[in-house]
Amino acid sequence: MNIRTTIIAILLIITLAAPGGGLLGEKEYPKFLEEPWDHSPITIYIDEQNIPPHYSPSYPATVVRAIEYWENGGNGKLSYTPVFELVNTSDADIYIMWVENMEDVTGAEDGVAGFCRPMIANGRYVHADLVLEVGDYKGFSWQQYGDANMEQLVTHELGHALGLAHSNDIRDIMYPTYEQRENLNPILVETTYPFIVIAILTAIGISGYLAAGWLRYHKRRQKLENELLNEK
Ligand SMILES: [Zn+2]
Numbered sequence: 001m002n003i004r005t006t007i008i009a010i011l012l013i014i015t016l017a018a019p020g021g022g023l024l025g026e027k028e029y030p031k032f033l034e035e036p037w038d039h040s041p042i043t044i045y046i047d048e049q050n051i052p053p054h055y056s057p058s059y060p061a062t063v064v065r066a067i068e069y070w071e072n073g074g075n076g077k078l079s080y081t082p083v084f085e086l087v088n089t090s091d092a093d094i095y096i097m098w099v100e101n102m103e104d105v106t107g108a109e110d111g112v113a114g115f116c117r118p119m120i121a122n123g124r125y126v127h128a129d130l131v132l133e134v135g136d137y138k139g140f141s142w143q144q145y146g147d148a149n150m151e152q153l154v155t156h157e158l159g160h161a162l163g164l165a166h167s168n169d170i171r172d173i174m175y176p177t178y179e180q181r182e183n184l185n186p187i188l189v190e191t192t193y194p195f196i197v198i199a200i201l202t203a204i205g206i207s208g209y210l211a212a213g214w215l216r217y218h219k220r221r222q223k224l225e226n227e228l229l230n231e232k
Contacts, residue, residue: 029077030165036118036125037093041085042161045092052100054134054144062151063096066158074159075173082162094128094161096154101142102133111136113145114153116160128161130154 044067046060067084099105102112114132118125132153135144145153152173159174167174 030167031077031163032118032160032165033120033123033125033163035080036120036161036163037082038124041083042094043085043087043092044094044096045087045090047090047095047097050097052098052134054100055098056134056144056147056150058147059098059134059150062147062154063158065151066155069155069173070158070162074162075164075167077164077167077172077174078162093125094130094158096130096132098132098134100134101136102131105133106131114157116157118161125161125163130157130161132157 044063046063048060064086067086070078070082071084073081102108102114103110106112106115108115112133113136114130116128116130118128120126132150133145134150135142137143155173164174166176169175
């Protein structure tokens with residue numbers, strides 16, 4: 001009983017420590033990186049060539065308003081003031097594109113409206129893709145996002161591109177609402193993070209293996225004990 005309690009306790013500690021304990025400060029605002037870009041202005045390319053059937057020509061203006069939001073203080077959680085520049089080359093820092101439906105196009109889970117996928121090298125963003133859907137199913141009917149909804153979505157995703165993670169405050173633009181819940185899987189390149197993650201996963205794996213082994217042994221012993229007791 002003591003061994004099992006200990007193993008469960010170890011597993012719990014690892015599980016609780018894994019999501020952020022060491023990587024993100026508990027009391028600080030959740031961030032991926034404090035200042036992800038090593039240069040200014042941050043260039044943005046809006047893809048108006050590869051557009052889905054229900055794309056609206058008013059969407060790029062929502063990006064401009066989202067840019068203005070972050071350049072003028074945003075949600076007050078950035079430790080720096082970002083400056084953006086819209087450019088016409090697709091090799092910009094941030095690439096923005098729209099798709100008809102996120103679930104259909106990217107295989108994302110239901111309710112995902114957009115995602116920001118930053119590429120990280122040496123603790124800095126080197127590029128970020130922002131993919132946004134133009135509408136979603138409401139019940140059985142598909143509805144296109146209006147400009148207000150799109151602006152919120154772009155602002156939220158742009159916040160990720162500036163290093164912010166999700167807020168617990170429902171009034172914060174970085175709070176993940178149903179429409180803004182998204183896939184956020186940064187591609188980590190040449191950083192120490194993968195090693196930390198591998199170390200944590202290995203620790204969980206070893207603990208799990210030990211726990212499983214012990215439980216197997218325990219069951220077998222109990223079975224033997226039962227058999228012996230029944231024979232008596
Ligand atoms: Zn988000």
